[in-house]
Amino acid sequence: MFSLQDKRFLVTGGSSGIGRQISIHLGQQGAQVTLVGRNLERLQNVTAEMKDGNHKCFSFDLTKQNEVAAFIKQQIPFDGIVFNAGIVDYLPIKFMSDEKINKVFDVNFKGAVLLCQQLIKNKLITKGGSLVFISSISSKLGIPGTALYAASKAAICAYSKVVASELAAQKIRANCICPGIVITPMTANAEDVSTTSLEDAEKEYPLGYGRPEDVSALVTYLLSDESRWMTGTDLILDGGLTLK
Amino acid sequence: MKENDFVKNFALQFDETDPESISLSTNFKDLEEWSSLVALSVMAMVDEEYGVRITADDFKNSSTLADVFETIKKRL
Numbered sequence A: 001m002f003s004l005q006d007k008r009f010l011v012t013g014g015s016s017g018i019g020r021q022i023s024i025h026l027g028q029q030g031a032q033v034t035l036v037g038r039n040l041e042r043l044q045n046v047t048a049e050m051k052d053g054n055h056k057c058f059s060f061d062l063t064k065q066n067e068v069a070a071f072i073k074q075q076i077p078f079d080g081i082v083f084n085a086g087i088v089d090y091l092p093i094k095f096m097s098d099e100k101i102n103k104v105f106d107v108n109f110k111g112a113v114l115l116c117q118q119l120i121k122n123k124l125i126t127k128g129g130s131l132v133f134i135s136s137i138s139s140k141l142g143i144p145g146t147a148l149y150a151a152s153k154a155a156i157c158a159y160s161k162v163v164a165s166e167l168a169a170q171k172i173r174a175n176c177i178c179p180g181i182v183i184t185p186m187t188a189n190a191e192d193v194s195t196t197s198l199e200d201a202e203k204e205y206p207l208g209y210g211r212p213e214d215v216s217a218l219v220t221y222l223l224s225d226e227s228r229w230m231t232g233t234d235l236i237l238d239g240g241l242t243l244k
Numbered sequence B: 001m002k003e004n005d006f007v008k009n010f011a012l013q014f015d016e017t018d019p020e021s022i023s024l025s026t027n028f029k030d031l032e033e034w035s036s037l038v039a040l041s042v043m044a045m046v047d048e049e050y051g052v053r054i055t056a057d058d059f060k061n062s063s064t065l066a067d068v069f070e071t072i073k074k075r076l
């Protein structure tokens, strides 16, 4: 079993769903975790749940560059970053607008890219560090209504490959995870707009829907030195959805 | 919000269905073209035109266009 003892990780969107579980899982492995999200109370609830350790949380909006810069100023280097914060919006292509594109891309794409830029420029990622981007299986499919979300997640996959190659000299790795449906507060959103019930849609998943633990298990591996030879990949984690 | 405009906007979300065949008393879920994408289009149209959020549950709890119209009116 690999060790993350005393390693320092940053998890964006640590206040809810998958990011919450990733943070808890890393804490259990002895890591020191810094969680970020907009809602301070929810972040504090997660850190209160976490195992002893020097965990921190910072509340700010990843789409506001002055807030990102203020956060960056207070940091010391991390051994790994989990770019997990994201939003979903379901919209048929005929309803797209500049505003709608920005709403999704500002968080899912620019939020991750500009945070990464600041971390690298300020040398806040240690040699041998690992970057994990949470994309989505939607980026590889054509589910009606998901164009903006899918495109923002595909953009992150493409971006992460270039990051992997630019940072390889420093032995910093970058990988993407593309999960299928994992039950979290975000999926409640999908339920609001889908005329097919979540229960019926689960039949498409040979292994059923995922749990946040299924994603955090892969994240901990990617953050560990055991995965030292893995970089620039998109890992599909979908309970067999795409086998069909 | 005018009933006529609402019916017209609703009908616009269909591509194969004759708009003339859609009225306030139409059971929209019985229309052959009704699908999750058309449902999503109606939600987006209602948001854009009336600034109101309706959900899949609202469709589940409605039979006719008039039912949807009433739901929107209550949220205006």
Ligand SMILES: NC(=O)c1ccc[n+]([C@@H]2O[C@H](COP(=O)([O-])OP(=O)(O)OC[C@H]3O[C@@H](n4cnc5c(N)ncnc54)[C@H](OP(=O)(O)O)[C@@H]3O)[C@@H](O)[C@H]2O)c1
Binding pocket: A012, A013, A014, A015, A016, A017, A018, A019, A036, A037, A038, A039, A040, A042, A060, A061, A062, A063, A084, A085, A086, A087, A088, A107, A111, A134, A135, A136, A137, A178, A179, A180, A181, A182, A183, A184, A185, A186, A187
């Ligand atoms: N659940 C799924 O089925 C699924 C499947 C594939 C991929 N994913 C991806 O997995 C990631 C986590 O999803 P989830 O299901 O755990 O969703 P979630 O429960 O809604 O959590 C989203 C997280 O992102 C944070 N966030 C959103 N906008 C932000 C902003 N502007 N600035 C800072 N933080 C922000 C939220 O915190 P605040 O609200 O406090 O800001 C929250 O912690 C997302 O990138 C999502 O696209 C999810």
